Amino acid sequence: MTEPAYVAVDWGTSSFRLWLIDGAGQVLAERRSGEGMLAAAKAGFPAVLRSHLAAVEAPDHLPVLVCGMAGARTGWVEAGYVDTPAPLSDVLKQAVRVPGEARDIRILPGIAQRDPKAPDVMRGEETQLLGALGLDAAGEALVCMRGTHSKWVRVKDGTVAHFSTFMTGELFSAVSRETILSLAVAGADDAEDVGSFRTAVKAAYEAPALAANLLFGARSRQLLFGGTPAAARETLSGTLIGVELAAGLSGTVPQAGVMLIAAGRLAGLYRLAFEALSMTARPVDADETVRRGLSMAAAAIWTKKDS
Helix, strand or coil: CCCCEEEEECCCCEEEEEEEEECCCCEEEEEECCHHHHHHHCCCHHHHHHHHHCCCCCCCCCCCEEEHHCCCCCHHHHHHHHCEEEHHHHHHHHHHECCCCCCEEEEEEEEECCCCCCCCCECCHHHHHHHHHCCCCCCEEEEHHHCCCCCEEEEEEEEEEEEEEEEEEHHHHHHHHEEECCCHHHHCCCCCHHHHHHHHHHHHHHHHHHHHHHHHHHHHHHHCCCCHHHHHHHHHHHHCCCCCCCCHHHCCCCCCCCCEEHHHHHHHHHHHHHHHHHEEEEEHHHHHHHHHHHHHHHHHHHHCCCC
């Protein structure tokens, strides 16, 4: 059996993912749970990590590299930020070691945009960017990183120049559950209404200032003309994604187009959204990019003579 070289962890707000990795970057074992930062803050970060390390039988000497919200101010150990313009190589150099642990545990920093007119932060996405683009990426890239909080990132020659966060996923959850529009989507099944979604994306992209009005249209259209709860749900989703795309695509799009880092159903939704606008996006798997980014960081950190 291949010997493990290190453990890689993506510790989000509500999710925990751990991989046991060998020297060639291959996954030997994997763990996933809902023990993200919010749950781990109550149970204790060391206890959560130890339980998963024991489950994959990680040797006591094996180092651990963590990205994500474990390095937030309210996380395990604050790992700080690399300020924009942020070379992705600087993320590797500023990993913070967790004190008081016998095992070598490092947490990667996030990236901060300290612009008073457009302040923004990311944690975890910088590692996905590293995995998707590498350290020596030449030219310009526009990256859409889909999640509960989407990130649109402009990278030039391996340096994060600017990025914007959109609360699209969280807004969809709040609007569909906590407003009058919850009546429109009540009882929606798993059936997809692609037509309603595409129509909503196009309408919101063309007139993002009407977003609040377009959202209410999901309810009024249902009352006046009929329609399924699934159609209303897809209208809400399409409207919010269309508004996001209107902002994300408002600047110059590089010749290579948009790179879409996503996974699961959300990856499919965003591909549909781009297609509705007669655009294409190059899909890249989110899990694969974060593992690759952590592997690159681990190789840089633990092959140094002074580590």
